[in-house]
Amino acid sequence: MTTLDDAAVDRRADALAESIDGLRNRWPRHCAQVVLSRAQRIGLAAVVVLSTPALVCWTTLVLQVVIAAVTVLYAAVIAFRIVLIWAAGRHEHRIRVTDEEARAVPDAELPVYTVLVPAYREPDVIGLLLEQLTALEYPVSRLDIKLLLEADDRETIAAARAAGPGPHVEIVLVPPAPPRTKPKACNYGLQFARGELVTIYDAEDRPEPLQLRRAVVALRRLGPSVVCLQAELGYFNSGQNRITRWFTIDYATWFRSLLPGLAALRMPIPLGGTSNHFRTEALREVGAWDPFNVTEDADLGIRLARLGHRVGVLDSVTLEEANSDFINWVKQRSRWYKGYLVTWLVHMRTPRTTARQLGWRGLVCLNLFVGGTPVTALLNIVFWGMTAVWFVARPAAVEALFLPPFYYLGMVCLVFGNAVVAYLNVLAVRRIDRPDLLGAALLSPVYWAMMSVAAAKAVLQLVLDPSYWEKTTHGLHLARRTP
Numbered sequence: 457m458t459t460l461d462d463a464a465v466d467r468r469a470d471a472l473a474e475s476i477d478g479l480r481n482r483w484p485r486h487c488a489q490v491v492l493s494r495a496q497r498i499g500l501a502a503v504v505v506l507s508t509p510a511l512v513c514w515t516t517l518v519l520q521v522v523i524a525a526v527t528v529l530y531a532a533v534i535a536f537r538i539v540l541i542w543a544a545g546r547h548e549h550r551i552r553v554t555d556e557e558a559r560a561v562p563d564a565e566l567p568v569y570t571v572l573v574p575a576y577r578e579p580d581v582i583g584l585l586l587e588q589l590t591a592l593e594y595p596v597s598r599l600d601i602k603l604l605l606e607a608d609d610r611e612t613i614a615a616a617r618a619a620g621p622g623p624h625v626e627i628v629l630v631p632p633a634p635p636r637t638k639p640k641a642c643n644y645g646l647q648f649a650r651g652e653l654v655t656i657y658d659a660e661d662r663p664e665p666l667q668l669r670r671a672v673v674a675l676r677r678l679g680p681s682v683v684c685l686q687a688e689l690g691y692f693n694s695g696q697n698r699i700t701r702w703f704t705i706d707y708a709t710w711f712r713s714l715l716p717g718l719a720a721l722r723m724p725i726p727l728g729g730t731s732n733h734f735r736t737e738a739l740r741e742v743g744a745w746d747p748f749n750v751t752e753d754a755d756l757g758i759r760l761a762r763l764g765h766r767v768g769v770l771d772s773v774t775l776e777e778a779n780s781d782f783i784n785w786v787k788q789r790s791r792w793y794k795g796y797l798v799t800w801l802v803h804m805r806t807p808r809t810t811a812r813q814l815g816w817r818g819l820v821c822l823n824l825f826v827g828g829t830p831v832t833a834l835l836n837i838v839f840w841g842m843t844a845v846w847f848v849a850r851p852a853a854v855e856a857l858f859l860p861p862f863y864y865l866g867m868v869c870l871v872f873g874n875a876v877v878a879y880l881n882v883l884a885v886r887r888i889d890r891p892d893l894l895g896a897a898l899l900s901p902v903y904w905a906m907m908s909v910a911a912a913k914a915v916l917q918l919v920l921d922p923s924y925w926e927k928t929t930h931g932l933h934l935a936r937r938t939p
Contacts, residue, residue, distance in 0.1 A: 751795020
């Protein structure tokens, strides 16, 4: 049995404190420990106090104004996505590094690369993960892999040790202190990182073997202004069922069209939760991840932009496990939506400062892309219900809520907007050369209804427990164990 000396104990205590309080100490206004600032709480209370009597006295007028505002938001979100697709299609905005260029760098000239792998209750897949990491074409002497396991997760710890990790793999036990979130575990592991560059892989990831080498070449080519590269995420079990097919199309649209469009327009890029490659020094300077934000990746992307850093999109794919179970999918998507709402609220605490740091383009992205995505997903089901009631019964009360200009704008959003989104799904199928997914793309309105359910749950959790990390179960593609 190994006994830690006092210095090691102190270092771990300091690392834990830094993993929880580091961002709050450096950039308190950027931390989501308290979701609503004092000014936001006062503003929200003022809106409720002033709107309640107005709603009672002038019900129809107030609802007309609300529906008009929401209709304009819908139109703006749809128009913004069309602009992103147009911008992404004009040129190739993913950073390409050929196999020859990636392998041309001598091993001695490669930097030490830290790979952070947070895992919690993942005994079934941790062995497969270590196999995938072994396949990376990167010299073992330059690899610093940290398996970040919760100290009380005995099954995963036992499975990781049984898998026989090599000397370049270190099992880091994260003390079980709140908040119990992935970003806190990553912050803890970052304190022990030896690499000049650092990336994150999830427990079920299958990264492309040359990805680390490609990131090294790309970051050296782009210069110090680019501090992060986001690799593309895809799914290895896309054909498992209808949900995994929809999920694959969703990701293809996100990583082949929307993120490259943001890069083309020099807008902030909300990062994905894995396969983002950072310059370690820059990551530490900006306070790393927010341990209280359950979509810490998107928040970090916005914060990097606010502090003057750039993010690129790397042409390299990491395959993940697409969620194949409806309940599990809702847990994951509602967590993402909740985190997007938290990110929007945090960065809108000081609108003037945010606008100055991001510029008008960044502010548009923050409101229409980060805030607009979960809000429109939530409102979809409300407007679909109103539309169904209108076509079935044509009640005068519904007709009275839509002023003529906004009625026609709403019809454009309903017909043209939904057609555009469906077309984007078909376009994504073509871009990834998966004609077998065309049927799923045409049935995507069902997937949008699932998104509305997830968004409603996200709003409920935002009120009740904003920092709660709802665990996503991995390994559902594997054959179930026999009792």
